[in-house]
Amino acid sequence: MWTLPTWQGAEPCAGRLMRRAFLCMAVSLAPFLGIQVAAQTISPVIVEFTGTAAGKFQLTNNGAAPMAIVLEPKSFSIGLDGKGVYRPLDPTIHVDLSTMSFRLEPRQTYYVFYKAHADTLPAWFTVWAVFSPIEKAEGVKVRLMLPHTIYLYQKGRVAQDAIHVQHAEYDPRADKVVCDLENVSPDLVRVQEVSVTGGKASVQGGGFPLLPGSPRRLEIAWKQSSPPREITLHFPHFVVKEPLSIKDQ
Secondary structure, three states: EEEEEEEOOOOOOOOOOOOOOOOHHHHHHHHHHHHHHHHHHEEOOOOEOHHHHHHHHEEEEEOOEEEEEEEEEEEEEOOOEEEEEEOOOOEEEEEEEEOEEEEEOEEEEEEEEEEEEEEEOOOEEEEEEEEEEOOOOOOOOOOEEEEEEEEEOOOOOOHHEEEEEEEEEEOOOOEEEEEEEEEEOOOOOOEEEEEEOOOOOOEEOOEEEEOOOOOEEEEEEEEOOOOEEEEEEEEOOEEEEEEEEOOOO
């Protein structure tokens, strides 16, 4: 089992879905290995369906060398800190991909079509596209992994009283707002945007999925001169507002 951050902004920022994503590890290694990690892209990064899924995503190789692509569907959970923990695809999720592997030539774009359904809703999973150089090269061989994440929503809406804000405070020493919340319902819901306000100042944070029965801790930097007073969570059909206490007061 391995861990990577969930894609936000991937969320998934602020209700907008990223169109491109790059593997963080590959980016950090690029200066040392002399690789071009921005040469490969996937789009879209996140999609949402109600019930069953029928969609497509595209992979583009903007590099100068051919790449071998292998697709790996994975299930995942999201920790308190918002990081995803990936595992083999749950047997209750059924994914039909138009291909599982292919060769992507330089400057080529390839479309992958899929259908998916789950025995029970909601459900969610990621199709990882693993890019590997075909040509043999000296030194360390790095694989790039780019995600296409699919959420299958239930038909019903999540009620506002299913969202519990356990704790919301401003820490002036750390210059940040900390908010603990939980979705106590058996359904999936998305926080579309988070905003913190104080006086005339405001700071916006990115959106994210709130999985069934799952807690989440938010930490939002606050560099304004006046202290924040309130945190607002924007959901698709309602808004949750919570006053902020000040730590150690």
